[in-house]
Amino acid sequence: MPAITLPDGTVKSFDDAVSAFDVAMSIGERLAKACVGCEIDGELRDLSTVIDHDCSLSLVTEKNRDKTDNPQALEMLRHSTAHVMAEAIQRVVPGAMLVYGPPLESGFYYDIKFPEDRPLKEGDFEAIEQEMGAIVKEDRAFTRYDMSISDGMEKLKAEGSKYKVDNGEAAVRAGSESLSFYATGEPGKDWEDLCRGPHIPSTGRIGGFKVMSLASSYWHGDENSDSLTRVYGTSFFSKKDLNAHLERLEEAKKRDHRVLGKKLKLFHIDETVGQGLILWTPNGSVVRKELQNFIAAELTKQGYHEVFTPHIGKLDLYRTSGHFPYYADSQFPPLVERDHLVELSNEGCTCAQLSNNMSTGEIEGFMLKPMNCPHHIKVFDSQPHSYKDLPVRLAEFGTVYRWEQSGELNGMTRVRGFTQDDAHLFCTPEQINDEVQGCLSLVKTIFDVLGMEDYRVRVGLRDPDSAKYTGDPANWDKAEKACLDAAATLGVPFSQEPGEAAFYGPKIDFVVKDVIGREWQLGTVQVDYNLPERFDLSYVGADNEKHRPVMIHRAPFGSMERFIGVLIEHFAGAFPVWLAPEQVRVLPISEKSNDYAQEVLEQLKARGIRATCDMADQRVQAKIKNGSEMKIPYLVVVGPRDAENRAVSVRAFGVAKDLGSMPLDEFVAAVAEEYSLKGASTVKERFETVTA
RNA sequence: GCCGCUGUAGCUCAGUGGUAGAGCGCACCCUUGGUAAGGGUGAGGUCGAGAGUUCAACUCUCUCUAGCGGCUCCA
Numbered sequence: 026m027p028a029i030t031l032p033d034g035t036v037k038s039f040d041d042a043v044s045a046f047d048v049a050m051s052i053g054e055r056l057a058k059a060c061v062g063c064e065i066d067g068e069l070r071d072l073s074t075v076i077d078h079d080c081s082l083s084l085v086t087e088k089n090r091d092k093t094d095n096p097q098a099l100e101m102l103r104h105s106t107a108h109v110m111a112e113a114i115q116r117v118v119p120g121a122m123l124v125y126g127p128p129l130e131s132g133f134y135y136d137i138k139f140p141e142d143r144p145l146k147e148g149d150f151e152a153i154e155q156e157m158g159a160i161v162k163e164d165r166a167f168t169r170y171d172m173s174i175s176d177g178m179e180k181l182k183a184e185g186s187k188y189k190v191d192n193g194e195a196a197v198r199a200g201s202e203s204l205s206f207y208a209t210g211e212p213g214k215d216w217e218d219l220c221r222g223p224h225i226p227s228t229g230r231i232g233g234f235k236v237m238s239l240a241s242s243y244w245h246g247d248e249n250s251d252s253l254t255r256v257y258g259t260s261f262f263s264k265k266d267l268n269a270h271l272e273r274l275e276e277a278k279k280r281d282h283r284v285l286g287k288k289l290k291l292f293h294i295d296e297t298v299g300q301g302l303i304l305w306t307p308n309g310s311v312v313r314k315e316l317q318n319f320i321a322a323e324l325t326k327q328g329y330h331e332v333f334t335p336h337i338g339k340l341d342l343y344r345t346s347g348h349f350p351y352y353a354d355s356q357f358p359p360l361v362e363r364d365h366l367v368e369l370s371n372e373g374c375t376c377a378q379l380s381n382n383m384s385t386g387e388i389e390g391f392m393l394k395p396m397n398c399p400h401h402i403k404v405f406d407s408q409p410h411s412y413k414d415l416p417v418r419l420a421e422f423g424t425v426y427r428w429e430q431s432g433e434l435n436g437m438t439r440v441r442g443f444t445q446d447d448a449h450l451f452c453t454p455e456q457i458n459d460e461v462q463g464c465l466s467l468v469k470t471i472f473d474v475l476g477m478e479d480y481r482v483r484v485g486l487r488d489p490d491s492a493k494y495t496g497d498p499a500n501w502d503k504a505e506k507a508c509l510d511a512a513a514t515l516g517v518p519f520s521q522e523p524g525e526a527a528f529y530g531p532k533i534d535f536v537v538k539d540v541i542g543r544e545w546q547l548g549t550v551q552v553d554y555n556l557p558e559r560f561d562l563s564y565v566g567a568d569n570e571k572h573r574p575v576m577i578h579r580a581p582f583g584s585m586e587r588f589i590g591v592l593i594e595h596f597a598g599a600f601p602v603w604l605a606p607e608q609v610r611v612l613p614i615s616e617k618s619n620d621y622a623q624e625v626l627e628q629l630k631a632r633g634i635r636a637t638c639d640m641a642d643q644r645v646q647a648k649i650k651n652g653s654e655m656k657i658p659y660l661v662v663v664g665p666r667d668a669e670n671r672a673v674s675v676r677a678f679g680v681a682k683d684l685g686s687m688p689l690d691e692f693v694a695a696v697a698e699e700y701s702l703k704g705a706s707t708v709k710e711r712f713e714t715v716t717a
Numbered sequence: 718g719c720c721g722c723u724g725u726a727g728c729u730c731a732g733u734g735g736u737a738g739a740g741c742g743c744a745c746c747c748u749u750g751g752u753a754a755g756g757g758u759g760a761g762g763u764c765g766a767g768a769g770u771u772c773a774a775c776u777c778u779c780u781c782u783a784g785c786g787g788c789u790c791c792a
Contacts, residue, residue, distance in 0.1 A: 252788090614749085616749060664751055
C-alpha cells in the first residue's frame with residue numbers, strides 16, 4: 026500500500042504497487058503524456074519505475090510549467106539519444122565498440138573504439154543521422170531489465186568488450202547490487218546497452234537531434250590508455266528547440282574573440298612569429314593600455330609599488346624556486362651561451378647530456394621567465410626589512426613565457442607568451458587574511474566596473490594523495506584556511522576543489538566561461554609559505570629576531586591576453602567608451618561639410634577623445650553601416666544644418682535610430698565625461714533628460 | 718602531445734586532374750548624397766610548405782606546418 030507524497034505535499038495512496046506513469050495518469054492524462062521520467066526520493070528514475078513503498082515522487086515533464094527547458098528532462102532525453110546514436114553508429118560501422126556515453130549540459134557524447142581500419146569520419150554523419158531517424162520513427166520503448174552481478178558480468182564478458190566489462194566492474198565498485206541493461210525496444214531482440222539509466226519512455230520522444238562533431242579522448246581520461254573516438258551530438262524534444270539551439274551557436278560564433286579580433290583589428294597571430302604569440306595591433310593595444318592604466322591607478326591607491334624586471338633569469342634562480350627542472354616540459358628551452366654550446370659540441374656532448382647537465386647545474390644558462398615571482402622575491406630581498414615595512418606589495422605587468430602544448434593553444438585565451446598584471450605581497454602571518462581580502466576586493470572592483478557578473482569562484486586546495494605539492498603540511502593547512510576564510514567574506518558562492526592548488530600553495534581563482542562554454546581562469550590569489558622558505562626570506566620582528574614572511578601571489582586579470590580575449594566576448598566587441606579603440610567617428614554628409622567635420626574632429630581630439638573622420642566619397646548611409654560594424658560607440662553625422670547650428674547629429678551604438686541633434690560643445694563635454702567615468706552612458710542620458 | 722576537420726585575393730568563401738572565381742575591402746572615375754551598402758572601371762593569387770603519382774596536380778597520395786572542435790595538460 027504505497028503512500029506517495031507529491032511535491033505540493035499531497036499524499037496519494039494506492040492499494041498495490043504502481044508505476045510512476047500510473048501515478049501521473051491518476052492525476053491527469055495530459056500530464057502523463059508530458060512526462061518523461063520521475064524523481065523518487067530525490068533520485069531521477071524511469072517513468073515506468075514501479076513503486077511499492079512509501080516515497081516522495083516528483084514527475085519530470087518535457088518542459089517546466091512556464092514552458093522553460095527542464096534540465097532533468099533534457100538530461101534523460103540526451104542520455105537516451107546517446108543510445109540511439111550508438112545503435113546507429115554500430116549499424117554504419119560494424120565492429121565499433123561502445124565505451125561510455127553520458128549526457129552533457131548541451132547535448133551528449135559517446136566514446137567509441139572504432140576498428141583500426143575503419144575510423145569514423147565526419148562524412149559518416151549523414152548516414153548515422155538517417156539511421157537515428159529511422160530508430161526514432163520506430164518509436165521503440167526504452168526497456169530496463171536488471172541482472173545479478175554475476176549473471177550480468179558473465180553476459181558482458183560473453184559479449185567480448187573489455188570496455189563494457191570495465192564499466193560493469195566500475196558499477197560493482199561503486200556499490201551496485203545488480204547490473205541494469207536498457208534495450209531500445211524488446212530485450213533479447215533489439216539493440217541494448219549496459220546502462221544505469223534512467224531513460225525517456227521511447228525513442229519517439231526525440232523531436233530533434235544532430236550529430237555535432239568528432240574528437241578523440243582517452244579511456245579513463247588517461248593519455249597512456251586507449252585512444253577513443255568521442256562523437257558529440259545534441260537533441261531536443263522538438264525540432265524547433267533544436268533549431269533555436271543551432272542558431273544560438275551561430276550567434277555565439279559571431280561573438281568569438283578570434284572572429285571579432287580580426288574584424289575589429291584588435292590583435293594578430295602570425296605563423297612566422299610563432300604560434301601562441303600575440304601581436305597587439307593598435308586597436309587592441311588601446312584596450313590593453315586603458316585597462317592597465319585603470320589597474321595601475323587602483324594599485325597606487327592600495328599601496329602597491331611598481332617594479333620592472335627583465336624577461337629572463339639564470340637557471341639557478343629557477344632551480345631555487347623549483348620551477349626548473351620540475352616544470353621543464355612546460356617551459357621554453359633554456360638559453361645557453363653560444364661559445365659554451367660550441368665548446369660542448371666539440372667535446373661530443375649530446376642533447377641528452379646537455380639537458381641532464383642543465384638539470385644538475387653543471388651548465389649555466391638563462392631561462393625565459395615562466396613566472397614573475399623569483400624576480401620579485403629578489404627585489405624584496407635586495408634590502409633588509411623590518412616588520413614595520415610589511416606588507417611590501419610589488420606589482421609589475423610582467424611578461425612570462427610557457428611552452429603550452431600545441432593542441433591547447435587558443436586565440437588569446439591560451440597562449441605561449443603573456444603579460445600578467447602580477448604582484449607579490451610579502452607580509453607577516455598575521456597580515457595574511459587582510460591582504461588576501463584586499464586582493465579579492467580588487468578583483469571584485471574590476472569585475473564590477475566591467476559589468477562581469479557571470480563568474481564562479483574556486484578555492485583550489487592541495488590533493489593529499491599527490492606528491493606535486495611542496496612544503497610543510499602545517500603551513501598548507503594555515504594557507505588553505507586563510508583562503509577559505511577570505512573567500513567566505515566575498516559574498517558569492519565558491520567551490521572547494523582539491524588538486525587545483527598551485528604547487529607552492531592554495532589559491533582562489535575567478536573562473537568565467539567563453540562564448541562556447543569553455544571555462545577560463547582569470548583572476549587568482551595564492552597564498553604561499555613555500556617560496557619564502559626556498560629563498561630564505563626574512564624580516565626583523567618586534568622581538569629583534571628574524572622571521573619568515575608569507576607571500577601572496579595575485580593577478581586580478583590573470584593575464585592581459587586571456588582577460589581581454591574574454592572581455593571582447595563579454596562586450597561582443599562593443600566596448601564602452603573608455604575602452605573603445607575608436608570612441609567617436611565623424612561622418613560628413615558630403616565633401617561640402619568636410620571643413621566643419623574637421624573642426625568637430627579637432628575639438629574631440631583636443632579633449633583626448635579617440636576620434637576619426639570618415640571623409641570617404643560615400644553616402645552617409647554607407648558610412649553609418651561601416652561605423653556600426655566597427656561597433657564604434659558614437660557616430661556623429663555633420664552636414665550644413667549642423668554646421669550652421671554648431672551642432673552634431675548623434676548616433677549611439679546599439680540604438681537603431683539616431684538620438685537627434687546636440688550642441689557640439691555639449692557633446693564633446695559629455696563624451697569626455699563618459700570617458701572619465703568608465704561607466705554609464707552620459708551622452709545618452711543627456712538626450713533622455715532633454716526628452717523627459 | 719593525441720583524434721577528426723580545415724588551409725584558394727587583405728577579409729568571408731565558391732570551384733575543377735588541363736596553371737582560378739564571387740562578394741566585401743583597396744585604387745581611380747562618375748556621383749555631392751541627412752541616418753545600416755549609389756554606379757562604373759581596375760589592380761591584386763607560387764591555390765599553407767615540401768615530396769610523390771601523372772603527359773598534366775590547386776584538385777589524388779604521403780610528410781610537415783598552421784588554424785578549428787574535443788581529449789590530455791595548465792607552476
